[in-house]
Every structure is written in structure tokens, then in C-alpha cells.
Amino acid sequence: MPSPADDIRFLRLTEVSSEAILTHMRHPRLAEHMPLLTFEWTPDRVAEFVAAKEAMWQRDGLGHWAFAVGGDYVGWGGFQKEGDEWDLGLVLTPERFGLGLPIARKALAFAREDRAFLS
Numbered sequence: 001m002p003s004p005a006d007d008i009r010f011l012r013l014t015e016v017s018s019e020a021i022l023t024h025m026r027h028p029r030l031a032e033h034m035p036l037l038t039f040e041w042t043p044d045r046v047a048e049f050v051a052a053k054e055a056m057w058q059r060d061g062l063g064h065w066a067f068a069v070g071g072d073y074v075g076w077g078g079f080q081k082e083g084d085e086w087d088l089g090l091v092l093t094p095e096r097f098g099l100g101l102p103i104a105r106k107a108l109a110f111a112r113e114d115r116a117f118l119s
Contacts, residue, residue, distance in 0.1 A: 008099065008106055009068045012057075013050045013076060016066040020073040021046050029094040056080060062111065067092070067103055074099060079111060086111070 013021070024030070025041040039045070053076075056063035064078035067090075075092035088107060090100050 007069050008103055010065040010106070010110070011068055013053050013064060013066050016068075016073050018043060018046045018050070021050070021066075021076065024073070024075065024091075024093050027094055030091070034091070053078075062086070065107075067099070069096070069099065075103075077103070078107060
């Protein structure tokens with residue numbers, strides 16, 4: 001029987017409903033794991049967030065994705081350039097926290113093949 005990790009898909013954040021992201025980012029368990037989560041997420045905040053993450057793709061050649069398993073949104077994350085170095089971050093829905101390692105492996109495999117990451 002295949003595991004959920006076998007069906008991980010990377011989508012652009014623009015391919016996911018704003019409501020899914022809003023519900024995810026308002027989940028009370030996220031605040032326990034994200035000390036920088038100091039503001040309330042609103043529909044406008046989601047639109048700003050998606051635009052900012054999409055701009056990273058244009059600026060740096062890599063950026064953030066939405067993650068899906070079996071067609072269901074399970075979180076977001078990806079690469080962000082900090083100075084000359086790349087950071088990888090994942091923000092998963094609490095019921096899918098266990099997918100962090102397989103998603104990270106898939107993201108790193110993608111980055112190893114990407115010229116933007118290698119430069």
C-alpha cells in the first residue's frame with residue numbers, strides 16, 4: 001500500500017484556495033511552532049503573502065510551494081534566499097506534521113537540479 005509520502009505534489013501557492021491557506025495559518029497549533037506568527041491572518045494578509053512568495057520565484061529563481069497529498073492541501077514551504085545562502089522552511093498542517101522529512105527530501109532533490117539554487 002502506498003504511503004502519503006508517495007503522492008506528495010508541489011503546486012504554486014496561486015493554485016491553492018486562499019481559504020485553505022487562511023484556515024491553515026489560523027490553526028492554534030501553528031503559533032506553538034512559529035514564534036514569529038505575531039499577527040492575525042486575514043484574506044488580505046493571505047493575498048499579500050502569496051504575492052510576496054511568488055515574487056521570490058521571479059527574483060531568485062526558487063521560492064515557496066503549496067504541498068498537496070491526494071489532492072488535499074497539507075501546507076506550504078520552500079526556499080528563500082537570505083543574503084548568499086538559501087533557507088528551507090516548511091509549514092505543514094498539524095495533522096500532516098509527519099510529512100516534513102519526505103517533503104524536505106523532495107524539495108532538496110528539486111533544488112539540486114535547479115540552476116538558481118546551484119549558483
